Amino acid sequence: MTAIKMLRLDGNAADFEKRLQARLAWDASEDLEIHKRVLDIIGDVRNRGDRALIDYTNRFDRTAFKSGAELELSSGELKLAWDTLPSAQAIALQTAADRVSAYAEHQKLQSWQFTELDGTLLGQKVTPLDRAGLYVPGGKAAYPSSVLMNAIPAKVAGVGELVMVVPTPGGETNPLVLAAAYVARVDRVFTIGGAQAVAALAYGTETVPAVDKIVGPGNIYVATAKKLVFGQVGIDMIAGPSEILIICDGQTNPDWIAMDLFSQAEHDENAQAILISQDAVFLDKVEASINQLLPTMERADIIRASLTGRGAFIKVADLAQAAEVANRIAPEHLELSVENPEALADNIRNAGAIFMGRYTAEALGDYCAGPNHVLPTSSTARYSSPLGVYDFQKRSSLINCSAAGAHNLGKIASVLARGESLTAHARSAEFRV
Structure with missing residues (x-):
């Protein structure tokens, strides 16, 4: 297997900014054919309701549904998935759910008001959304963590009804995903997916109720559909490829850093993993660890493509410069693997989530630390924030x-x-x- 040679950038080189931007660039241009196809699907679901939804589901997911009622899973089916889950998975799922819920409780916005000297009252009333929709990828993919991260903040916010859609190709359901829906107290679950599911959530059909906001990850068809229905409903975000940026002072085990880079690179070939350090020798050590550990990875080909196509090592003069570069990149995940992460964090302005210290692997945030793993990508952390309870609450001004x-x-x-x-x-x- 050919060794990986990581792209090296020098933060003090004259062409650094140009080379950095070239590495960060991600082609998010829309496929006009997909755009048109999704528009047609949305229009069809709006016009024909359940009939169109059933036709698309049977065609794309190889199912044989005949009525809208067949699309919905019962609460009993969700409970059965939970009751029959292996104990280790059940404990892990419940523990993660409890931690996400405890963190979310701190995020709730509260109503407030004050009275001026002449008796005029001004304030703000905070209310939850009436109904929210959660998209969950289905089939062989199992993302119970996404169910927890999207559903629990909505429930903590007090959303009246939470509707989940999850495709079941060939009629195959994923017990872990259904168990997560049960633990997160999802109200209704429909076995539909793709652009047709997004359209159903946005406009409603005879069976699927229209929602106020749609959250959750999906493929290019789902992302395109969310763009096109925005305005009719709210959406969480349009997410790009996963990203991790690590700032390390050269004192962390290089194997740990290599594996942390792998943890995001394994998502897909377009994921981005970047390491910044003032220690050139340490960068060499991490590169050696990458090449030693890569053959042991199940998704080695994806990791290799990600690291060679979009990864980078950046040499800087000191940690202050590392923070400056990190703020320019505005990463989804930022690890501060340094001796004094609190001090360095004071210099960070743009990041979706900040993982502080040598022991805080980004993967802990993906599953069970508590903060949400739905984070801004593609430098949008410059102006946006992680998904949270506040995304499921509205604010109304009060004037009396x-x-x-x-x-x-x-x-x-x-x-x-x-x-x-x-x-x-x-x-x-x-x-x-």
Whole structure:
């Protein structure tokens, strides 16, 4: 097997910025044919409802459903999946769910208000969404962790009804996914997937209720459908390939760092794994660990493609410069594998999740640490945040003017409204002066 030679970048080189941007670039251009196909599917589901949903499900998932009622799994089926789960998996699933829930409880936004001297009340009312939809990949793929990460914040927020869709190719269900739905208290589960499931959640059919927001990962058809129904419903985000950026001072076991890089590279060939260090000798050691450990990995070919196609080692002068580079990259996952991670974290502004210290592997955050693993990718951590309880809550402004408040504010509003030539606005305010 040919040894991997990691791309090396020098943070102090004249062409560093250009080479870094070239490595970060990811072609997210839309496939117009997929775009058109998804639009057709959405339109068909809107027009024909259950009939279209059943037709697409039978065609793409090799099923033989005849009615909308057959698409829904009963609560008894979810409980059976949980009751028959091997004890080790049940304990791990419950423990992870408890930790995610405990963390989410701290995120709840609260309503607030205050009263001004003239008696006018101003405030903000926080309410949960009425109904949310959760997309879960199906078939051979098993993502119970995604069920927990998406469903539990919604339930903590107080969402009235949580509807999950999961495809079952060939009628095959995944017990671990269904057990996770049971543990996370998902209200309804439908065995549908693809763009047709997104359309059903967005617009509703005779069987599937329309939701207010759709969350959860999926393939290019699912991602495209979420883009196209946005506005009709809210969505969590359009996620790009998984990313990990590690800053290391050269004192961590290089095998640990190599495996942490693998943990994201194994997702797919477009995943990105980057290591930053001020120690060139350490970078050599990690490269040696990569080549020693790679043959032992089940997904070695995917990891190799990811590391050679999108991975990089970046040499910097010191940890301060490492933080500057990290802020420019704005990674999904950022590991601070250094002696004093708290001090370094003070310099980090842009990251989806920050894993602090030598013992905090990113994989712990994926499954059971507590914080959400649904994170901004493709440098969107510059302006967005992890999925959380707040994504399932709405904020309404409260204004209750006293007579004195209406008098004072009315005069101000009148001047501003007439300055905009909106006379009805002005007179509406003036009536109360």
